[in-house]
Amino acid sequence: MNNVLTTLHDPCLMKHGFYLDEKCTEFNSEGICYSIHPEKGSGHYWVYPNKNLFSISIHDFVFSKDLFFVYKIPEYLSISYYELGSAEDFKPNNQICCGCIKGFIGNLSLYQTLFHKNIPVRSIGIEIMPEYYKDYLLKKYHGEYMDPCSAFLSLDGATDFPELVALLKQIKYYRGTGMSAKLYYECKVAETISLIVDKSKNMDTIKVPRKISNEDMNSIKTVASYIDDHFAFNIHLDQLTGIACMGTTKLKYIFKAVFKCTITEFIQNKRLSKAEHMLLNTDLTINQVAKIVGYKNASRFSELFHKNTGLLPNEFRKTSNIY
Numbered sequence: 001m002n003n004v005l006t007t008l009h010d011p012c013l014m015k016h017g018f019y020l021d022e023k024c025t026e027f028n029s030e031g032i033c034y035s036i037h038p039e040k041g042s043g044h045y046w047v048y049p050n051k052n053l054f055s056i057s058i059h060d061f062v063f064s065k066d067l068f069f070v071y072k073i074p075e076y077l078s079i080s081y082y083e084l085g086s087a088e089d090f091k092p093n094n095q096i097c098c099g100c101i102k103g104f105i106g107n108l109s110l111y112q113t114l115f116h117k118n119i120p121v122r123s124i125g126i127e128i129m130p131e132y133y134k135d136y137l138l139k140k141y142h143g144e145y146m147d148p149c150s151a152f153l154s155l156d157g158a159t160d161f162p163e164l165v166a167l168l169k170q171i172k173y174y175r176g177t178g179m180s181a182k183l184y185y186e187c188k189v190a191e192t193i194s195l196i197v198d199k200s201k202n203m204d205t206i207k208v209p210r211k212i213s214n215e216d217m218n219s220i221k222t223v224a225s226y227i228d229d230h231f232a233f234n235i236h237l238d239q240l241t242g243i244a245c246m247g248t249t250k251l252k253y254i255f256k257a258v259f260k261c262t263i264t265e266f267i268q269n270k271r272l273s274k275a276e277h278m279l280l281n282t283d284l285t286i287n288q289v290a291k292i293v294g295y296k297n298a299s300r301f302s303e304l305f306h307k308n309t310g311l312l313p314n315e316f317r318k319t320s321n322i323y
Helices: 004-015 130-140 149-154 162-173 178-201 214-230 237-244 248-259 263-281 286-293 298-309 313-319
Strands: 018-020 032-036 041-050 054-063 067-072 075-084 086-091 093-097 101-107 110-115 121-128
Touching (some): 075 149, 086 263, 093 298, 101 149, 121 178, 130 178, 214 237, 214 248, 237 248, 263 286, 263 298, 298 313
Antiparallel strands (some): 032 041
């Protein structure tokens, strides 16, 4: 019989350099720990599985080389809080950064994420399978049931949900065992869903993107290509509207629908990605790197870099000497 471990976690971890580590004692003994093979990096991925209903996972690892995760995902919901880290999702297109909450809906599609080398990833997540959020909740709360899918998705990228962050951190440091652990984890998963559903009621309803024509899609791709080539320069919105042959409102709307971020965030992500490469592969000063990627002020660059990765540029550069 399938369970959340064999359905979701095992196939991905074994494929990308992790192995089952029964000697690891850094986490709650009620869960299962995977470690990274030394040639890939260092650190661990801990999972507490509950049949095929849900799992709780704690990530604390760093790769010594850029690692491209590609795997076909099952149907599930997840919510994660990134204490530290920087990565890029390609399907869906999104940036993972320090201090953000990631809400995700798995739908049997291909998932692609690039984890950057030498940037530690520390996060806490809960993965909920259809047997829980469809079958179990529907049966238990018949007549009151609310599908939590849209609520989870509405929180993707959120940075202002302290109640959820506090709950996930409690889970991270819990060390109970036996029946008390099982009850604790079951209650925390239910509490997480309650918080998310309640939070989503107070947020603006997510707009379903209208169908994007091939012509508009090609225009947006042309804008993105222009940004790729000119991100280090001052890019004005009127330049982009001219390239796209669109009005400002339409450009902003379609761009965000396609890339899941604003134009400003897209430019910033390009700059910081280039900066990461230069910090690890050149001996240029922080000020020089800042100017090359488009920031006149090195302190502003350092502030954005820290916000995105959880590390200051100098700290990030020092990590490259470890591996």
